[in-house]
Amino acid sequence: xxxxxxxxxxxxxxxxxxxxxxxxxxxxxxxxxxxxxxxxxxxxxxxxxxxxxxxxxxxxxxxxxxxxxxxxxxxxxxxxxxxxxxxxxxxxxxxxxxxxxxxxxxxxxxxxxxxxxxxxxxxxxxxxxxxxxxxxxxxxxxxxxxxxxxxxxxxxxxxxxxxxxxxxxxxxxxxxxxxxxxxxxxxxxxxxxxxxxxxxxxxxxxxxxxxxxxxxxxxxxxxxxxxxxxxxxxxxxxxxxxxxxxxxxxxxxxxxxxxxxxxxxxxxxxxxxxxxxxxxxxxxxxxxxxxxxxxxxxxxxxxxxxxxxxxxxxxxxxxxxxxxxxxxxxxxxxxxxxxxxxxxxxxxxxxxxxxxxxxxxxxxxxxxxxxxxxxxxxxxxxxx
Amino acid sequence: xxxxxxxxxxxxxxxxxxxxxxxxxxxxxxxxxxxxxxxxxxxxxxxxxxxxxxxxxxxxxxxxxxxxxxxxxxxxxxxxxxxxxxxxxxxxxxxxxxxxxxxxxxxxxxxxxxxxxxxxxxxxxxxxxxxxxxxxxxxxxxxxxxxxxxxxxxxxxxxxxxxxxxxxxxxxxxxxxxxxxxxxxxxxxxxxxxxxxxxxxxxxxxxxxxxxxxxxxxxxxxxxxxxxxxxxxxxxxxxxxxxxxxxxxxxxxxxxxxxxxxxxxxxxxxxxxxxxxxxxxxxxxxxxxxxxxxxxxxxxxxxxxxxxxxxxxxxxxxxxxxxxxxxxxxxxxxxxxxxxxxxxxxxxxxxxxxxxxxxxxxxxxxxxxxxxxxxxxxxxxxxx
Numbered sequence: 001x002x003x004x005x006x007x008x009x010x011x012x013x014x015x016x017x018x019x020x021x022x023x024x025x026x027x028x029x030x031x032x033x034x035x036x037x038x039x040x041x042x043x044x045x046x047x048x049x050x051x052x053x054x055x056x057x058x059x060x061x062x063x064x065x066x067x068x069x070x071x072x073x074x075x076x077x078x079x080x081x082x083x084x085x086x087x088x089x090x091x092x093x094x095x096x097x098x099x100x101x102x103x104x105x106x107x108x109x110x111x112x113x114x115x116x117x118x119x120x121x122x123x124x125x126x127x128x129x130x131x132x133x134x135x136x137x138x139x140x141x142x143x144x145x146x147x148x149x150x151x152x153x154x155x156x157x158x159x160x161x162x163x164x165x166x167x168x169x170x171x172x173x174x175x176x177x178x179x180x181x182x183x184x185x186x187x188x189x190x191x192x193x194x195x196x197x198x199x200x201x202x203x204x205x206x207x208x209x210x211x212x213x214x215x216x217x218x219x220x221x222x223x224x225x226x227x228x229x230x231x232x233x234x235x236x237x238x239x240x241x242x243x244x245x246x247x248x249x250x251x252x253x254x255x256x257x258x259x260x261x262x263x264x265x266x267x268x269x270x271x272x273x274x275x276x277x278x279x280x281x282x283x284x285x286x287x288x289x290x291x292x293x294x295x296x297x298x299x300x301x302x303x304x305x306x307x308x309x310x311x312x313x314x315x316x317x318x319x320x321x322x323x324x325x326x327x328x329x330x331x332x333x334x335x336x337x338x339x340x341x342x343x344x345x346x347x348x349x350x351x352x353x354x355x356x357x358x359x360x361x362x363x364x365x366x367x368x369x370x371x372x373x374x375x376x377x378x379x380x381x382x383x384x
Numbered sequence: 385x386x387x388x389x390x391x392x393x394x395x396x397x398x399x400x401x402x403x404x405x406x407x408x409x410x411x412x413x414x415x416x417x418x419x420x421x422x423x424x425x426x427x428x429x430x431x432x433x434x435x436x437x438x439x440x441x442x443x444x445x446x447x448x449x450x451x452x453x454x455x456x457x458x459x460x461x462x463x464x465x466x467x468x469x470x471x472x473x474x475x476x477x478x479x480x481x482x483x484x485x486x487x488x489x490x491x492x493x494x495x496x497x498x499x500x501x502x503x504x505x506x507x508x509x510x511x512x513x514x515x516x517x518x519x520x521x522x523x524x525x526x527x528x529x530x531x532x533x534x535x536x537x538x539x540x541x542x543x544x545x546x547x548x549x550x551x552x553x554x555x556x557x558x559x560x561x562x563x564x565x566x567x568x569x570x571x572x573x574x575x576x577x578x579x580x581x582x583x584x585x586x587x588x589x590x591x592x593x594x595x596x597x598x599x600x601x602x603x604x605x606x607x608x609x610x611x612x613x614x615x616x617x618x619x620x621x622x623x624x625x626x627x628x629x630x631x632x633x634x635x636x637x638x639x640x641x642x643x644x645x646x647x648x649x650x651x652x653x654x655x656x657x658x659x660x661x662x663x664x665x666x667x668x669x670x671x672x673x674x675x676x677x678x679x680x681x682x683x684x685x686x687x688x689x690x691x692x693x694x695x696x697x698x699x700x701x702x703x704x705x706x707x708x709x710x711x712x713x714x715x716x717x718x719x720x721x722x723x724x725x726x727x728x729x730x731x732x733x734x735x736x737x738x739x740x741x742x743x744x745x746x747x748x749x750x751x752x753x754x755x756x757x758x759x760x761x762x763x764x765x766x767x768x
Contacts, residue, residue, distance in 0.1 A: 004409070011410045011625055022626060023407030025388070026395045026579055028702050059581055060444050060604060061622040067604045098603045189622065195410055197443055197581050197624030217601065219482045220444060220451045238445040238573065240581030240624065241395055242406060318412050 005317045007347045009139050009167050009293040011189040011196055012337040014246075015253060018193055021246040029241050035233040041244055042230075044251035047259065048169065048192070049184050051176035051202045056226045058199045059240040062166035062187030065199035067095055068221035069162045069183050073131050073207060075215040076100030080131045081122045081159070083114045083145065086138035087323050088164055096133070099216050104129065110141050110326065111295070113288035116149035123157050130210060131160050136168030140323045142286040142295030142332060144172050151179040160207050166190060166199075170254065171266040171292035171336040182207040188243060191266070191292065191336040193250045197240045266291040269335035269344055272374035276348040277333075279370035280355070280362055285330045292336045293320075296351075297329065302360050304328035310354045317350040341375045389701045391731045393523050393551050393677040395573040395580055396721040398630075399637060402577055405630040413625050419617040425628055426614075428635035431643070432553065432576070433568050435560035435586045440610045442583045443624040446550035446571030449583035451479055452605035453546045453567050457515050457591060459599040460484030464515045465506045465543070467498045467529065470522035471707050472548055480517070483600045488513065494525050494710065495679070497672035500533035507541050514594060515544050520552030524707045526670040526679030526716060528556050535563040544591050550574060550583075554638065555650040555676035555720040566591040572627060575650070575676065575720040577634045581624045650675040653719035653728055656758035660732040661717075663754035664739070664746055669714045676720045677704075680735075681713070686744050688712035694738045701734040725759045 006013050014022075027034055038057075045055045058064045070092070074080060080101050082092045085108030096103045104126050106118045114134070123129060132154050137144050147163055154161040160182035165174050169184070170191035176184050182204040189196035203211070203223065211223050219225075225236040254262055270291040274284060277296045285295035298304035305328045308321040320332040333347045348367040355362045390397050398406075411418055422441075429439045442448050454476070458464060464485050466476045469492030480487045488510050490502045498518070507513060516538050521528050531547055538545040544566035549558050553568070554575035560568050566588040573580035587595070587607065595607050603609075609620040638646055654675040658668060661680045669679035682688035689712045692705040704716040717731045732751040739746045 004411075006410065006412060008412050010622065011412060014410050019407045019409070023403045025403070026390065026398050026573075027388075028390060028392050028395060029580070030704075031696075031702070060448070061624075063621040064444070064604045071601070095603055098601045100601065187622075189410075189625075195624060195626035196413070196622045197627065217455070217482045217484065219479055220448045220605070237447040238394065238571070238580045240445075240579060240627075241573075242579035242626075243581065243624075312415075318415070320414075 002316055005343070005346050007334050007339060007343060008318055008320045009190065009332060009334040010187070012193060012334060012339055014195065015193055015250065015338045017249040017253065018246045021249045022242055024245060026241055027245070029238055034241070037248060038244060039233040041247050041251065044255060045200055047255055048251070049176050049186070049202045050174060050178065051184070053177065053202050053204050054227065054230060056201045056203060056223060056230065057235060057239065058221060059197065059237070060199050061196055062185060062199050063091065064221060065185045065201045066091060066164060068201060068223060069185060070095040070101065071099050071216040071218040071221060072211045072214055072223040073160060073162070074099060074101045077102065079104070079126055079129045080133060081106065081119070081126060081129045082133045083119065083135065083150070084108050085112065085114065085141065085143060086110060086135065087140035088138055089135045092133035092164070111143060111285045111287055113143050113145050114150065116146060116153050119150050120153040123153065123159060127157070129159050131162055133162050134164070136163050136165040136172050136174055137290040137292045139167040139293060140326060142290055142293050143288055144168065144290035147174065147181065148179050151181055155180040160204070160210060167292050168290065170262055172290060173263055176202055188247065192247070193253070193337040194243055194247055197243050198247065265341070266336050268374065269339065269341050270294060272341060272344045272371040273333050273335055273347070275374050276344065276367040276371035280352060280367040293332050293334045295330045295332045298331060299360055302355060302358050304331060307331060307354060307358060310358060311350045314354065315350040317346060319347065344371050386700055389727070389730050391718050391723060391727060392702055392704045393574065393716060393718040394571070396577060396718060396723060398579065399577055399634065399722045401633040401637065402630045405633045406626055408629060410625055411629070413622055418625070421632055422628060423617040425631050425635065428639060429584055431639055432635070433560050433570070433586045434558060434562065435568070437561065437586050437588050438611065438614060440585045440587060440607060440614065441619060441623065442605060443581065443621070444583050445580055446569060446583050447475065448605060449569045449585045450475060450548060452585060452607060453569060454479040454485065455483050455600040455602040455605060456598055456607040457544060457546070457594045458483060458485045461486065463488070463510055463513045464517060465490065465503070465510060465513045466517045467503065467519065467534070468492050469496065469498065469525065469527060470494060470519065471524035472522055473519045476517035476548070495527060495669045495671055497527050497529050498534065500530060500537050503534050504537040507537065507543060511541070513543050515546055517546050518548070520547050520549040520556050520558055521674040521676045523551040523677060524710060526674055526677050527672055528552065528674035531558065531565065532563050535565055539564040544588070544594060551676050552674065554646055556674060557647055560586055572631065576631070577637070577721040578627055578631055581627050582631065649725070650720050652758065653723065653725050654678060656725060656728045656755040657717050657719055657731070659758050660728065660751040660755035664736060664751040677716050677718045679714045679716045682715060683739070683744055686739060686742050688715065691715060691738060691742060694742060695734045698738065699734040701730060703731065728755050
């Protein structure tokens with residue numbers, strides 16, 4: 001009878017249409033049927049990524065597409081600028097180091113967003129930088145960076161802008177072409193409402209020029225091979241067929257709802273979550289909070305690691321704790337993809353009761369009331 | 385009402401238990417529940433791979449684990465020996481080239497198996513070779529190489545033996561530890577009866593020494609990161625959770641049936657297929673045919689590309705054609721995983737009728753009769 005509730009920033013819950021599609025008999029990937037499907041998926045991803053540029057798919061986690069960005073754009077000895085501020089931004093730095101790329105970092109305190117002026121200054125100081133690596137939503141801190149402003153700083157230079165939108169896409173607005181983002185990276189298990197296992201990359205013309213020049217070794221993630229296969233609506237290597245079949249259903253749901261509506265629903269859920277946690281008397285960790293995930297400071301006197309464990313063990317509600325040095329200091333509630341507005345009440349209900357049970361001073365129901373008020377402001381909620 | 389029949393060497397059909405598991409609500413991967421599942425999967429893979437060595441999983445196609453083998457074992461300038469003989473063996477060569485590894489190739493004609501003496505001679509001539517790359521079943525030609533004999537040649541040297549068993553594992557015997565194979569690579573969408581999207585690698589102690597020394601850049605496929613995460617029954621990056629959940633069901637089926645029985649069923653189906661195609665008057669392409677897939681020469685006077693297309697379009701039976709330079713010259717019938725003995729009758733029925741319809745001289749039913757006789761020799765078939 002146990003009922004589980006998943007509110008983590010990836011994997012996120014699957015719509016029933018996606019679950020059904022996953023269970024279908026498998027099809028072969030070197031067939032006209034699959035190629036038509038794959039073409040439709042990529043066209044749907046162009047819409048989701050707000051780009052007319054080519055979109056490439058990898059069978060990997062999002063990190064695979066991050067690696068693809070680094071090793072296809074840059075050669076050993078090249079220079080890059082990395083905007084820091086969280087665990088996932090640091091992955092850009094680690095990837096650059098792996099491929100012998102010299103990195104200038106723009107330090108950003110955890111919980112804060114980058115000041116675009118710092119990007120402008122770094123590019124002025126390092127005109128040799130071939131790429132700037134940024135993050136749309138830093139999943140580890142719940143911060144949304146101002147990618148529009150970052151893009152405005154990068155666009156006039158010769159550098160390409162690469163944005164990790166793995167948890168951000170379809171939760172935060174990401175106007176790839178309009179803003180001039182050269183590479184956008186995303187993954188299947190966030191707002192795309194799929195299991196993990198697929199990664200996507202949009203690639204601008206400016207970026208393809210660098211890709212042809214890169215001397216870094218790559219094979220599985222070689223964008224030149226991917227581009228060649230793309231001409232036949234194909235992939236160089238066997239793709240995760242079941243996930244592609246299910247993605248057809250997920251994209252149908254997203255595109256039928258409409259991009260503005262999907263983004264608006266995330267915004268609403270984020271507002272409801274923030275209002276709820278603040279009404280409980282808790283504070284937000286992110287200075288510029290994202291619409292994908294809300295990071296909340298664990299109140300003084302409560303053991304943060306115990307808190308998420310308690311919420312899990314007693315109420316079967318899965319939230320995310322803090323990662324790395326943030327472990328025990330914050331917890332995170334996701335609100336994207338197939339998490340709906342009323343699911344926020346579940347998260348807040350479990351948080352309120354668990355804080356109370358672990359000795360916090362909470363008036364149960366205050367968070368619920370505040371979130372409900374936000375949800376009620378905009379209707380009909382269910383259709384968004 | 386259309387009914388499809390899939391007899392390709394990957395993806396192979398999914399058992400209903402696997403389909404059902406794929407459709408379950410998703411679970412989070414950083415939980416005790418997932419770690420217990422992942423531990424069980426890897427222990428099952430140790431049994432399937434006949435090894436007590438560590439088994440590592442990647443969310444990728446099999447090629448990802450092939451790349452992991454090359455970049456983790458070897459540094460630029462290192463020397464390796466590659467046994468050729470087909471499209472997939474050539475992938476080892478391409479991967480070595482990508483990572484700046486000097487390669488001595490052992491040429492093997494398409495359709496033939498390597499002579500282990502050639503391996504011995506190459507190792508004698510190149511004692512500096514750090515690795516030998518081989519293929520258990522060359523999917524593109526239907527050849528099974530004698531890995532036991534190859535391993536006997538490599539074992540006394542300082543080189544490690546890496547075997548692509550992507551389509552071979554669980555169809556051909558592969559006694560990893562007993563024969564002394566250092567790295568065995570496999571993928572989910574063959575005899576493991578899963579969709580594509582997971583790759584596995586068994587790694588010997590001898591191999592771990594090289595892995596620590598390699599200077600090749602790698603991140604997503606870094607075996608050092610994978611080993612570290614393995615200590616916590618975890619992966620460095622988000623894995624394809626749904627496939628792992630489904631794999632629990634697939635491994636249950638395999639281990640309950642028993643490894644010898646699974647191998648015996650493939651052997652039986654391979655024998656039935658060979659008997660059937662020979663009774664039709666066709667010849668086998670592989671001199672040392674594998675138990676995973678049978679490659680058949682397209683008879684003179686029949687257009688090979690038209691043949692597989694006709695079989696597909698008219699009878700909804702999906703067989704594989706020839707790849708690369710073999711296109712139109714051979715077709716391939718798979719018999720592994722959840723393809724059962726009587727499914728061979730479907731393949732042969734469609735082949736007989738299609739040959740007839742395309743102007744071949746065939747007495748319909750001869751292939752069916754011959755295959756049926758083989759299947760009937762060993763019973764009860766259904767339980768194997």
